[in-house]
Amino acid sequence: MLVPRSPQRRLPLVALLAAAACITGLVQAPAQAADTPADDNRSGSLRRQLQELTTAPGGPPGAIAVLKRGSRTEVYRAGVAKIGADRPIKATDHMRIASTAKAYSGAVALTLVDRRKLRLNDTIGKVLPRLPRAWHRVTLRQLLQHTSGLPDFSMDPEFLELVTEDPRRHFDSRRLLDFVAGEPLAFRPGSRYTYSNSDNIAVALMAEAVTDRPYEDLLAELVYRPLGLRSTSLPQGYRMPKPYMHGYDVTPPNPPEDLSEVLSASGVWASGGIISTPKDMTAFIRGYAGGKLISDRTHHQQRNWVNGASEPAGPGTNKAGLAIFRYATRCGVVYGHTGNFPGYTQLIAATPDGKRSLTVSLTTQVNKKNKPKLLERLRTVEENFVCALLRKP
Structure with a gap:
């Protein structure tokens, strides 16, 4: 998605619209740093790696990592929550969680599967018959795994033009798929993997259709409350709850530009509009990945993997399950x-x-389009944190 900085300048967007759109070595290589045997040395190395991300060309003004083993929590941070202020990022600062919101829509849908409101083989034609007939054979399973073939609304020229004209425009979130309603499927459902923001819009609409309740209410009942998420919400506007970590466009040689409240969340909705905190996201992924929200049977179905990477790619080798990645x-x-x-x-x-x-x-x-070299460095740092997470006590 493109958002204007001025009438002549356009700024790349991301998971909201699925696309957006280097780095030099600093100090010591992250892969070596994570292998330091002593705990103090390892912790110091992880902090240095975060710091090096913030000082790299195009790097973030701030970074935070929360590593939790059982009841023990370690917080690593670098940079600041806002340029021009000395306050470091806190685990209770709000932020836009981007496409990790797709895991939350997966949590809602899979819980409804457990409650027999939905089945993984339910089709768009059965649950959402008003959507284009060409899409009717797509199943919930394929939507959750990004093997549906649905055209991506966030790449539609008309949608991009509207966002560019007015980044704070309020969209009818439940009509976002109208932008691509005239398009056929990109491929036969189930035949291959292609990440699409349209998939999770359809998932949320299916959840609403079988419960006759707003998706926001379903999130609160099925996800926030069971996991104790007290600082998580799905807004429609552009305002951020305080306190929040400010998000920036960092494109040297231009000075960083604050984008925290530039965009309306209504144009992303279930595909990336949630606001949360590192503390709440930690609680969410522990419950979600650990199967706390769904039955063992559904959890097993969720972990049928196909080749496919999240956006941006995560650490190591990526494979796609149902609204979760390995x-x-x-x-x-x-x-x-x-x-x-x-x-x-x-x-x-x-x-x-x-x-x-x-x-x-x-x-x-x-991401791979706007900062490919920085992404590779980030993935290395993330893998080093995973290694620290998995080490023996």
Whole structure:
């Protein structure tokens, strides 16, 4: 998505619209730093790696990582919550969670599967017959795994033009798929993986259709309350609740530009509009990856993997499940999701039992289109944090 800085300048967006749109080595290589045997040395190395991200060309003004093993929490931070202020980022600061919100829509849908309100093989034609007939054979399972073939509304020229004209425009979130209603499927459903923001809009609409309740209410009942998420919401506007970490466009040689309240969340909705905090996201991924919200049977279905990476790619080798990704690193496997949005980049991950977790948040957007070299460096740092998470006590 493109957002104007001035009539002549356009600024790339991200997970809201699925697309947006280097770095030099500093001090010591992150991969080596994570292998330091002593705990104090390891912690110092992880802090240095975050700091090096904030001082790299195009890097974020601030970064925070929350690493939790059982009841023990370690918080690593670098930079500041706002340029021009000395306050560091806190785990209770609000932020836009970008496409990690897709895991929350997955949590809603899979809970409804457990409650027999939905089935994974239910089709768009059965649940949402008003949507284009060409899409009717797409199943909930395929939507959750990004194998649906639905055209991505966030790449539609008319949608992009409207956002560019007025980034704070209020969209009818439940009509976002209208932008691509005249388009056929991109491929036969189930035949391949392609990440699409349209998928999770359709998932939320299916949840609403079978419950006759707003998606926001379903989030509160099925996700926020069971997991104790007290600082998580899905707004329609552009305002951020305080306190919040400011998100920036960092495109040297231009000075950083604050994007925190530039965009309306109504244009992303279930595909990336949630606002939360590192503390709440830690609680979410521990419950979600650990199967706290759904039955073992549904949890097993969720973990049928296909080749496919989250956006941006997470650490290690990525595979896609149902609204969750498998990250196989050199130190072991974690499950989670990533996201990027103008001003923010996110990773949430946890061990399969949910007892160990990692949340990493940056205050600038990093993806393969706008900052490919920085993304590779970030993925290395994330993998080093995963290794620290999985080490023996």
